[in-house]
Each structure stands twice: as C-alpha cells, then as structure tokens.
Amino acid sequence: MTQILFKNINMKDLQTMKVYEEQGGYQSLKKAFAQKPEEIIEVVKASGLRGRGGAGFPTGLKWSFLAKDVFPRYLCCNADESEPGTCKDRELLLKNPHMLIEGMILCSYACRIETGYIYLRGEFHDLNFIMDKALEEARAKGYLGKNIMGTGFDLEIHTHLGAGAYICGEESALLNSLEGGRGEPRMKPPFPAVEGLYAKPTVINNVETLCVVPYIINEGAEKYASMGTEKSKGTKLVSVSGHVNKPGNYEVVLGTPMREIIYEIAGGIPNGNKLKAFIPGGSSTPMLPADQVDVLYDYESLAAAGSMLGSGALIVIDDSVNIVEPTLRLISFYMHESCGKCTPCREGTRWLYQIVERIMQNKGQLEHIEKMEDICDNMTMKAFCPLADACVSPVMSSIKHFRADYEEYFKNAPVGSV
C-alpha cells in the first residue's frame, strides 16, 4: 500500500531531527531552492493536491491567489483539529513534526512568506512542546532563521495555542483568534489571500496538506498525480472510528472502495452487528446508509453519493443504534460551538436541539420533521461561515435515510403532544 505521510510513522524517535534526516527529511529544500518560487507553485498545482482540512480546495491555486506585491505575507498552519471523528493531524504532529516544518518552509518559499504560525487547538498543549522542540532543532540546523541555506530567504515559524473553540478551525475565525480576538468568522470577501492575518495576504493550510508538499517536491508532481482518481490525486489520511474492530488512522490512495476501508483496513464491524450508516468525512458531512458502502473514497464519488470527503474522518455506525441518538449528540455539539454571531446558526442549532430532544422524549409528531426541514432550509448558506450548514448535514441526512428511526419515537407519543 502506498504510504507517503505514514511511511515511517511508527519509527522510533522520528520526531527528532537526526532520525527524520536519516530518512531523507529536509532533502526537498535543496531541490526547491534551486527553482524559482513561482515554479514551486506550478509544481504543487500540477500535483493536483487539494486541501485536506475539509473543503478540498486546490492547494497550488490557493497559493497563487495571494495579492500581488503586497508584503509581508503570512502562513498559518491550521492545526485546530476539532471536527468530530478527526484525529489524523494529531498523529502527524505527535510523531512527525519535522514533516510539517519542511512543508511549511516549502510553502513559505513558494509564496515569499517570512513568518508562519502553527495554530494548535488549546487541548494540544502536549503537542506544543513537541512542535517547539522540533522548531528549535530546525533553527539550530539553519532551516529556519535568516538567509536559509545561503539563499537569502528568511523564515521564522511560531506555535500558537488556541483555547477551546471548534469555530477557530474556520480560517477567518482562526485569524481573528490569532490576532487576539474572539474566534468569530469574518465576512468574505475579502479572502485571506488578499486580506488575512493583520490584513495582509495569508495562506492557511491544514497540517496534512502541508505535510504532503515535501513528497511532491522530492518525487515530482507527475508521480503524486499518478495516484488516485481524475479529480482526487494522491493519498489521504482517514481516521476510522466508531463501530469497527480496528479503529485507527490509515493512509489510503484516493479512490479506494469504502467497503475495503471499513471491512478490510478497519477490520469490519464488531459483535456480529451489521453496518447501518457511515459518516464519510467528519460530523459535518452527510451520513450515508449501508447500501452505499460500495462508494469510492474520493472527492467526486462521495459528492455524487450526496456527501463529502471532508476532513477524512470516517465514523462507522452499526445497526444497534437508533440514528436519532448520535444525531442529537451532533446537534448538541454544533449548538455548543456556534459562536453566536449569525442568527440562523445561533438560533437554528438550538431549535433543532429542542425539537429532536422532544422527539427522543416520545413527545414528537410527524410535523416536527417538517419543522426541522424548514429550519434547516433557513440555516443553509445563511451565515458567515459553514457551521450552520455543518449542523444541517447530520439532521437532513438522518431524515433522508433513516426516517423510520424518528418514527420509532412517534409510535409512543401521546396524542396532541406537540
């Protein structure tokens, strides 16, 4: 199986400069510095790499959008991994911090950036130490600092800890948080490439995205693009959790059948139960029923099936569960994490919670489903950021595919209980 990000992931002391370099670490810098920055962007474009944080935007294209001739520019690595089900970045940061630093150096060189920040979620305080140590090693080696490897290129990278807010994974909220404010999203446009951190052009990339870049520079865009499908190139880390025998983070080539991931790689469903549903890309992506298990794991196939690849968190749910239970838990999550700025999100998440809670108390009726659909309609694309839309995903997909699970609760509802 092709392994790019997880090739040596369990090697002892991989987090140290010594072992990382022995495995070919930082070799890409020489190769990159022999080329012009614009050429690196073209290589990344040609590789077909898409953002691994959730939205799947083409990485090279994002880099090329930076406002021309405006400096300084900033790089923010989004390490605010909080999408329920997702824990791949944590493993990368914990075991292979230098890979991220190498990727950030390449991105910064390509985009003429001199300052980078790694925005770690507050709960990753343990990883902050690991990252700071790795950055210190990179400084001592001359991979960071002034005039890196005699090229005249300067770069400094700092860690920055958040303090417990899912919304700070949204890029403009992350910027507000990094500037010392409340993590509320900004109205777009302007996009961060034009006005980002401190109102300067800014690249924001996920940990996994940046970690792929050294491979692309070392091995060439063609080799990376030769893996995967037409629109989904390369490999993807997938965090498989929930009802599987072997939960874990796995690296798969895009286009791998979902069936293979669930039943072979993750060892199938435990306790003799059967697959009921799976959420393919983190809690913000619509769940799919078991009969769609033959969908391919790539951006376009999952979109065609009515869901998304998202952040790469595959949550597997077996047939012992009434889907309304995890749905309520997810609504509760979005209600808790809504920053409160936009009314449709702040109120909509709460109303949905109240209705589904009533349904679960056997106080629901069929018309509640219509009301939920109506609320969802008023939340979709109505707010500054996609948090409201994310809450709509589990709600609408659970109604679409598992209406019978809601109706289970209606059976016991007394007449006139609305």
Add this chain to the structure above:
Amino acid sequence: MSGFTFSENQEKEIAGILSKYPFKKSAMLPLLTLVQRAERVISPEAMVAISEKLDCSPAYVQSVMSFYTMYHTEKVGKYMILFCINISCQLNGCDKLLEHTAKKLNIKVGETTSDEKFTLHREECLADCTNAPMMRINDTYYGGLTEQRIDQILDSLD
C-alpha cells in the same frame, strides 16, 4: 495598577511570547493561558494585568476570555478532567463511563471536588477518536477507557 502581578519568570516568558508577534494583542490567548495554568482561574485582577501588558481595555480581555472554554472564572481543580462525549466516544459507551466517573468523584458533571483535586467537565471532540472512549486530564490523553481503567487512572493521581 492591578492587584495581580506576574512573577519574574512569568515576565521573562511574556517577553518571549510578545516577541513572536508584530502586534501585541496577538499575545492575548497565550497570556490568558499562562494565567489559567498558573492560577487555575482567571480573576478580574489578572484580566486588568493582561490588559496593561497588551495595551487594551480590561473589558476587551474579558470579552475574549469568555469566548473560549478553556478559561475559567471559578477556580478549577488540580486535575481538570475533560471527558469526551462526542459521537465516536458516544458510540463506544462514554455516557455510562462519564456517569461512573462522576459517581466515583462524588460530584456532578461540571463540578469540582471539595478538596479542589478534581474538576469534571463534559467535553466536545478532543481529536483522539480512534482511541474512543477517551478523556484528557490536564495535558495527558487517556484512551480505551473502561470503568476499571478510569478507577486506576484516578487513583494513581496524587
């Protein structure tokens, strides 16, 4: 002048933090975190001290502080238990385990034990879903929880 003063070591640390950013205000979360970790609470006096460091109003500090769940205006225990209850942990039986933990500590979720040793909070996804059910105590992640394992972990903490 505020009634809160930073120690000499903290002053050094603050100087290091401020040097990371072109604008002081970016040090807001790092300074709040520094105080929270040292004091286990962020008092109004500390907010004033931070506002003086960052050249902004104390009200602004309070506004930012109140946005984030990891800052507390009531002192938390020596051990902060964040118990994940999100979907992957829910599917793996976290609700019963959380109940067990609260019972063992003889507190309700959200409370602190009378000896100020433990605070127990229900927490949203902590990004360790493949080890569900899991919890975080101070800076350490504990996965693969069972009632027995929780008892062992809690008993092992001084």
